[in-house]
Amino acid sequence: MQHSKTLDTLVGLFVASGIVAFLFLSMQVSNLSSFVEPAGYLVIARFDNAGGLKVKAPVTVAGVRIGRVSAISFDEQQFQAVVKMRIEKKYNRLPDDTSASIFTAGLLGEQYVSLEPGGSEDYLQDGSEIDITQSALVLEEIIGQLLFKKAGEKD
Amino acid sequence: MLYVLQQLGYVTRQRLTKLGRGTFFLLHVLTGISDILRRPELLIRQLYSVGVLTFLIITVSGLFVGMVLGLQGYYVLSDFGAEETLGVMVATSLVRELGPVVSALLFAGRADSALTAEIGLMKATEQLSGMEMMAVDPVKRIIAPRFFAGFFSMPLLAALFSMIGVLGGQMVGVGLLGVDDGAFWSQMQAKLDFSDDILNGIIKSTVFGFVASWIALFEGYDAVPTSEGVSRATTRTVVNSAFATLGLDFILTALMFGDD
Structure with a gap:
């Protein structure tokens, strides 16, 4: 050959x-x-409504991504959405009274969790829970409220 | 009525025997891997005729498919003011679907048809029987290198297709239409996942390469050894590879991207 x-x-x-x-x-x-997936610690937050949040959605502080959503489940006792977030190890100085909100990136963008640091001296650790949470805004609810308000004004 | 039933039974039996022969043939080919490890130059030679010679058509069509995707995607996305997601659109459609599928279809037309014709002609001119007479197993010596060459080339060609396509999309989107270069890449990187998108695309093309090479070589080996038989076998190769590619693509897509 x-x-x-x-x-x-x-x-x-x-x-x-x-x-x-x-x-x-x-x-x-x-x-x-x-x-x-970088090594990190898990933090739990309970929301009344997780909206369209998805696993792997970013978790941000001041617009900087510090972790990702690792699991979303439903708590049958309290009827709340339980969102587990994995925060990167190097960001280990988040106060334990940090609040979590679900926001939407842009008008049609995906939803993400935004953390707002509080003033506590103690820091969040693996498995700690964020107590202050704000649910996702559901567009239909806002429109409903707006219509309701408009209708109220006419009378 | 009886005649129709008889015909149906005949056709079914024919198809089943062919499938059975094909399976035995495949097993025989797979045992040829020992021969290839002993004589890698056989594989190199086939990699040249199957892979290198398909390189040009893959790169050219990849470039144009990417450019068209960039253009069409821009027209639609700019209606929503979302031109920046052009990169995501181009890359997702290329890596997940168009890369593996279109390169498999081109591969069927460019390389598989040639394989079938070559093997079929070897059979018609009794070269394969001649090898058997010399106690050389033609399946291991002739067919196995071609099979593995197709099997290895396909994922490489699909990856090339996707890469050139993304670059073509970038060329049109960023170069001609003025989408921001940073947004084009960063949104793409944020949205595309290595295991979900890239690896699944590679797995798809590996499956296509396996099936398409199998079909091509078996059709050639099983061809009626006349000039008409070889020509029909070549046609069947292209048609069946295309069908198999598209059908498998649907199944693989449903399996891979189902729970997203």
């Missing part, structure tokens, strides 16, 4: 470009660095 160096080189180039494409896709197109 004829076995030339050009053939080897071309095949090598082909395989190499395929691997480069794969690396490009993993590094540039998706974010591989954020795929490896």
